[in-house]
Amino acid sequence: MWLKIFKAHHFRAVSTEQMSSADQRREYNRIWPRVSRAQKKNTRDGEPNELQNHNDQEMYSDDSPGSGGGCTIEEQLHDDTNIVPETELEQMETSEDSCDGDEDSAVASSFREQLKEWAIDFGEKHNAVDALLKVLKKNGHPELPSTARTLLESTNEVDVETESGMQCVQFDVRGQILEHLKKYPQAVLEKLDSVDISLNVDGLPLFKSNNQSLWPVLCCINLSPKSIFPLSLALVSSKPTSLNFISKTVSKLENVMQNGLEWGDKVIHVQIRCITCDAPAKALVKCIKQYSGYFGCDRCTQKGFWDGRMTYQEVENLTLRTDQSFREVTQLEHHHEGKTSPFSNLSIDMVTSFPVDYMHQCCLGVMKKLLLLWTKGKKETRMSSGQIKEVSVRLEQLKTAIPNNFARKPRGLEHLERWKATEFRQFALYTGKLVLRGVLQDDQFEHFMAFSVAMCMLISPSLVQAHCSYAHELL
Structure with a gap:
């Protein structure tokens, strides 16, 4: 034919x-x-x-x-x-060309979709996908796009709001939570009547050449495994002068907490477990004085004592702060005049819902301070060079005994200035008890053990229930 x-x-x-x-x-x-x-x-x-x-x-x-x-x-x-016949011939030729074009278009579309799914499923970096697309275009696939952005149909267009000199991006709180709940198995969601979330607010410096920083409001769904995602992003110079980027997020979150989330034929209630911040960020979002102020303690009402730095030396017979006293501003010196925290609009405890920052205050705080006193402090508390070397050798010898559950292996004290928070945590809870015994002075070793044992109790969900009061006595 x-x-x-x-x-x-x-x-x-x-x-x-x-x-x-x-x-x-x-x-x-x-x-x-x-x-x-x-x-x-x-x-x-x-x-x-x-x-x-x-x-x-x-x-x-x-x-x-x-x-x-x-x-x-x-x-x-x-x-x-x-x-x-000529008429029949023209019809056949037109049909032939049309079929060939449709077939080629379908094959190209299918290949592009498969390539897109591969890039998403394996989380390939965009520069790697760009390089692959260039190779494919040179070898028989000119119909493919040149960049991963076009292939994945991603866009850089976001709604940016400018307020008080800050550029802010606000996400839909309800939509964000629902989107990440879909990632969990259906069996888990069927039994879920309420969900606990945690919030985090902190600044992230972006460049070394200027003081611009990113202030995200992050949300964590407290299910296994945890899912963390942003609720808002703010680009500021140094520190934010306005909390509007938090106020809008809190307003949306308040609506979600009051009305819940519609999931099929039921409503999932949302409640906030805690809001975690380091000490400077906590003072910022609560609109209170910094921890270096005379009334900067966010747990008690005592006035600080200046001893080279601000200290709060009283540990007994204290007047503790409560949610009611905080909202009624019973101690004016603790609050910034004319400012109210956006989180006060939520039905949370404004004192206990802001837990102590364990990483900065215990690992990078107390534990680092003790090690600096033992290695570079005054003569009466400082170890000798031989003792410091002995502790470092013991730490190096423990490397083979540290399982992969730990993020880092022990390093000697000569690297102390570059230790990370996880290394101070490992020393305080595990290795310090072994490497300091017989090297550190007895009274100093007992002092360290009081801190170490108390921290072991407080971070254990089971031990803290039975021995919380004993940990308080040790501290």
């Missing part, structure tokens, strides 16, 4: 009696690729290949038409009387 179409198209285009050999060859080269593609398509679809039933010598005996031996194009065209 395709041989007849080829002949008819050639015969219709120009009379062979008026064509030279060169013109016949050019006409052949123009028409044959289309017929060849159609023939290959029918072969893939399972139709008989009529062109393979004809010997090439029956059509052409030489590269040049009209040469001696065999049948020339003119003879072949004149011998064939079964010419397809």
Whole structure:
């Protein structure tokens, strides 16, 4: 059939009696690729290949038409009387081109979707996907985009609000929580009637060349595993002068806490477990004096004592702060005049809902301070160089005994200035008891053990229930 179409198209285009050999060859080269593609398509679809039933010598005996031996194009065209009507031929050609185009488009679209799913499933970096796309475009896939952004259909367009010199991006709180709840198994969600969330507010410096910083409000869903996502982002110079970026988030969160989340045929209640901040950020979002102020303690009402730095030395017979006293501003010196915390609009305890920052105050605070006193402090508390070397050697020897559950292996005290919080935590809870025994003075070692044992109790969910009062006595 395709041989007849080829002949008819050639015969219709120009009379062979008026064509030279060169013109016949050019006409052949123009028409044959289309017929060849159609023939290959029918072969893939399972139709008989009529062109393979004809010997090439029956059509052409030489590269040049009209040469001696065999049948020339003119003879072949004149011998064939079964010419397809012109109207039918045009319809068939149009249908053929349309089918080829649709098929090629479908294949390209399918390949692009598969490539997109691969990049998302394996979390490939955009620069790696960009390099892969360039290779594919050079090797038979010119229809693919040039960048991962186009492939993944991502956009950089976000609604940025500018207030008080800050650029803010506000997310839909309800939508964010629902989107991340969908990641959990259906069996977990079916039994879920309420969900606890935790919030975190802190600043993140972005550049070393200027003081711009990013202040995100992060939310954590307290299920296993935990899911953490932003509720708002604010770009500020140094520290924010306004808490509007928090106020809008709190307003949306208040609505979610009051009305809950619609999940199928039930409503999931949302409640805040805690709001974690370091000491400077806590003072900022609660609109209270910094911890270095005379009335900066956020747990009790005592006035601090200056001893080279602000200290709060009273540990007994204290008047503790309560949610009611905080909201009623019973101690004016503790609050910033004319400012109210956005979180006070939520139904939370403004004192206990802001827990002590364990990482900064215990690991990077007390434990680091003790080690600096033992290695670089006054003569009466400082270890000798031989003792410092002995502790470092013991720490190095413990490397092989530290399991992979710990993020870092122990390092010697010569690297103390570069220790991370997790290393101070490891020393306070585990290795310090071993490497300091017999090296540190007895009274100093007992002092360290009081801190270490108390911290072990307080961070253990089971021990803190039974020995909380004893940990308080040790501290």
